[in-house]
Amino acid sequence: MNVAVIGAGQAGLSTSWYLTQSKVDHAVLEAGRVAETWRTRRWDSFCLVTPNWSVQLPGAEYAGPDPDGFMPLAALIDHFESWAKSFDPPIQENTRAISLEPDGSGFLISLPSGTLQARTVVVATGAYQRPYRPAGAELLPKGVVQLFAEEYSNPAALQPGAVVVVGSGQTGCQLAEEIHQSGRKVFLACGRCIWVPRRLEGHDIVWWMIESGFMDRTPDKLPAPAARLLGNPQTTGHDRGRDLNFRVLHEMGVELVGRFVGVEGSRVAFANDVAASVDFGDARLGDLLKFIDADCAAKGIDAPTFHMPPPFRVDSRTSLDIAQDRVGTVIWTSGYRPDYGWVKFPVFDDMGFPVQTEGRTSVPGLYFMGVHWMRTNKSAILYGVGEDAEVVARQIVESRR
Numbered sequence: 001m002n003v004a005v006i007g008a009g010q011a012g013l014s015t016s017w018y019l020t021q022s023k024v025d026h027a028v029l030e031a032g033r034v035a036e037t038w039r040t041r042r043w044d045s046f047c048l049v050t051p052n053w054s055v056q057l058p059g060a061e062y063a064g065p066d067p068d069g070f071m072p073l074a075a076l077i078d079h080f081e082s083w084a085k086s087f088d089p090p091i092q093e094n095t096r097a098i099s100l101e102p103d104g105s106g107f108l109i110s111l112p113s114g115t116l117q118a119r120t121v122v123v124a125t126g127a128y129q130r131p132y133r134p135a136g137a138e139l140l141p142k143g144v145v146q147l148f149a150e151e152y153s154n155p156a157a158l159q160p161g162a163v164v165v166v167g168s169g170q171t172g173c174q175l176a177e178e179i180h181q182s183g184r185k186v187f188l189a190c191g192r193c194i195w196v197p198r199r200l201e202g203h204d205i206v207w208w209m210i211e212s213g214f215m216d217r218t219p220d221k222l223p224a225p226a227a228r229l230l231g232n233p234q235t236t237g238h239d240r241g242r243d244l245n246f247r248v249l250h251e252m253g254v255e256l257v258g259r260f261v262g263v264e265g266s267r268v269a270f271a272n273d274v275a276a277s278v279d280f281g282d283a284r285l286g287d288l289l290k291f292i293d294a295d296c297a298a299k300g301i302d303a304p305t306f307h308m309p310p311p312f313r314v315d316s317r318t319s320l321d322i323a324q325d326r327v328g329t330v331i332w333t334s335g336y337r338p339d340y341g342w343v344k345f346p347v348f349d350d351m352g353f354p355v356q357t358e359g360r361t362s363v364p365g366l367y368f369m370g371v372h373w374m375r376t377n378k379s380a381i382l383y384g385v386g387e388d389a390e391v392v393a394r395q396i397v398e399s400r401r
């Protein structure tokens with residue numbers, strides 16, 4: 001095999017699309033089915049948080065009747081299926097790469113059914129790989145059901161009782177809202193995340209982030225490598241898109257608590273840091289607005305008007321009693337970590353992210369795709385992944401000349 005692309009999500013399929021255009025012989029190895037992560041690791045009511053028009057996959061740019069809407073999961077999966085049908089990528093489904101090792105000057109991929117040799121490999125196994133559960137979770141009593149967000153389906157499937165959602169990125173906020181609206185008591189353990197107003201001057205915030213160049217920021221603009229782990233902005237695509245953040249959740253009756261710090265006997269403990277998390281989100285929104293303002297000034301156009309709400313303060317408990325507060329379920333939505341243990345090459349940094357330039361590693365022929373901040377802020381979303389795939393595919397084509 002000349003080129004093996006591992007993973008058939010948007011990163012792998014975009015790469016395959018460009019390789020197909022250049023008539024490069026390749027195979028796409030996929031552990032499940034096309035778009036497996038969207039099929040099996042999202043909740044029932046999931047819809048996109050980014051508007052439909054921002055789905056800019058190569059050969060599958062959104063062209064439907066509702067560009068300003070937010071596709072529900074079934075429509076997104078249909079979109080992936082039609083995309084795959086449109087160029088018929090050479091996908092081998094139900095084929096997990098178990099390990100990737102050196103093989104002379106090429107690569108040996110172990111599969112459930114044997115091995116495969118390749119001269120070039122593109123690892124596109126997902127931006128969100130291993131859900132993270134903070135230390136101390138193991139001390140929760142057995143009677144409390146623990147779920148990762150990707151295991152949650154809907155409120156009715158939860159066991160009776162109150163629900164603690166740990167982590168307040170886009171997903172944590174959406175789950176907290178949905179479970180609260182089903183009539184359950186919900187505690188949201190807040191972490192640090194930017195929030196955004198859904199629209200400014202009639203344009204979706206994603207439009208502003210793209211137009212201003214905010215999404216084109218490169219990794220060297222990050223304050224620290226750990227900033228790659230920060231969540232996407234708090235907002236929602238439900239009800240045709242609206243705000244969803246600490247203020248909104250508090251107003252509707254979700255109880256905000258601080259960061260999860262552990263379990264002490266029958267009590268779940270939280271830091272006294274809700275105010276710090278709120279201020280962090282406000283400050284990061286302030287950074288984004290300054291970025292947009294500066295871009296508008298450079299273009300000689302009016303900056304959007306936005307009135308920052310006053311600082312938000314709430315009394316918060318620092319512990320819950322599992323029995324008295326009737327805690328039945330804890331949902332961990334506290335981020336993800338890279339999980340490339342099966343890739344037997346020394347190409348990872350101390351946080352487990354591949355060390356790469358334009359997707360290319362120090363190992364000739366080994367590339368990555370779909371990594372957070374791989375080339376820019378938009379590398380791992382439906383809007384930006386195509387641009388990276390074109391760059392990676394071009395390098396592969398040129399290396400073969």
Ligand SMILES: Cc1cc2nc3c(=O)[nH]c(=O)nc-3n(C[C@H](O)[C@H](O)[C@H](O)COP(=O)(O)OP(=O)(O)OC[C@H]3O[C@@H](n4cnc5c(N)ncnc54)[C@H](O)[C@@H]3O)c2cc1C
Pocket residue numbers: 006007008009010011012029030031032033034035036037038047048049050095096097098124125126127128171342369370371380381382383
């Ligand atoms: C909850 C959530 C909501 C999101 N919402 C949005 C949104 O609204 N808009 C947006 O633009 N982005 C969104 N994203 C971000 C991003 O678009 C998705 O994470 C997207 O799935 C990333 O695509 P990918 O191809 O990199 O990875 P994936 O879609 O995860 O695809 C990786 C593929 O690799 C396969 N695989 C994994 N390991 C192996 C292996 N060893 N061998 C073979 N195959 C393997 C998997 O089965 C999977 O099919 C969201 C992310 C999350 C987690």
